[in-house]
Amino acid sequence: MSLRKSEKQEMSYHVIHKLPPGDSPYVQAKHVQLVHKDPDAAIVLFWKAIHAGDRVDSALKDMAIVMKQQDRAEEAIDAINSFRDRCSKQAQESLDNILIDLYKKCGRIEEQIELLKQKLWMIYHGEAFNGKPTKTARSHGKKFQVTVKQETSRILGNLGWAYMQLGNYVAAEVVYRKAQLIDPDVNKGCNLCLCLIEQSQYLEARTILEDVMMGKLPGSEDPKSRTRxxxxLLELGGANSHASRSSPRLVESSSSLEDVFSQGIERLLNDWVPPHMSRRLPVFEEISPFMNQLAC
Known part of the structure; x- marks a missing residue:
């Protein structure tokens, strides 16, 4: 049976505005958000959808994102922590990602760090990606595949940046080295250089930057990365570029390593013996020798 003209127009309308079908509280919230562009009214309707049990996973995530856009990040954090137990297991990873961004926006760095460590722990135990080696992600309306190696490196990069905000450059260096070992790129390489410079490790920092200029790191062709x-390099010009690669580090070096993996990840990487049918992901097999070297 062919659709009536009005039904076709309604379907076309929903497709154009990327609206879900129906007239439930969640659909009303999305209509107000995307068509009327009234974020405050949309937040109220998302609340109603959550309390009505209507597409709670999507309602909570969308409401938190809109709250962040409205500079209501603290409220968004409270909302996620209050209602995430109503969401499905599949939604928890996305909620964690949103929460990490919210902690960052609010300057709650310690909480951001703990959540990033928790995500690393989950990857180590095969609990991320539902145990699969890849997941589908979306950016700017386009879908793409993310490997567990890329996700691990991304999380480590975020963790390194968080440590830099606390001024703990020793811990940040450890994390960035590990991230570069897994999935190197220019951005993390430059951040590693900043950590080295803060510790007067000028020669190694210069070597990494020169690799960027020679196109040896992925992303070196990006004009913004090369400019950075x-x-x-220009800032390094006034520093002692002939400083020894083995310049003294901060006394807190060994304790910082324990702090970076205070949840026990370093112990697992060094001492873990794979049981039969282990769910541990291959990326951690690859970085274990590096961690053993750090522990020496």
């Missing part, structure tokens, strides 16, 4: 590397 050039700026850091």
């Amino acid at each position: 590397a050039e700026q850091i």
Whole structure:
């Protein structure tokens, strides 16, 4: 049976505005958000959808994102922590990602760090990606595949940046080295250089930056990345570029390593013996020798 003209127009309308079908509280919230562009009214309707049990996973995530856009990040954090137990297991990873961004926006760095460590723990135990080696992600309306190696490196990069915000450059260096070992790129390389410079490790920092300028790191062809590397090199010009690669580090080095993996990840990487049918992901097999070297 063919659709009536009005039904076709309604379907076309929903497709154009990327609206789900129906007239439930969640659909009303999305209509107000995307068509009327009234974020405050949309937040109220998302609340109603959550309390009505209507697409709670999507309602909570969308409401938190809109709250963040409205500079209501603290409220968004409270909302996620209050209602995430109503969401499905599949939604928890997405909620954690949103929560990490919210902690960052609010300057709650310690909480951001703990959640990032928790995500690393989950990856280590095969609990991320539902045990699969890849997941489908979306950016700017396009879908793409993310490997567990890429996700691990991304999380480590975020963790390194968080430690930099606390001024703990020793811990940040450890994390960035590990991230570069797994999935290197220019951005993390430049951040590693900043950590090295803060510890007077000028020679190694210069070597990494020169690799960027010579196109040896993934992403070196990006003009913004090259400009950033050039700026850091320029700042290095006034420093002692002939400083020894083995310049003294901060006394807190060994304790910082324990702090980075205070949830026990370093112990697992060094001492873990794979049981039969282990769910541990291959990326951790690859970085274990590096961690053993750090522990020596």
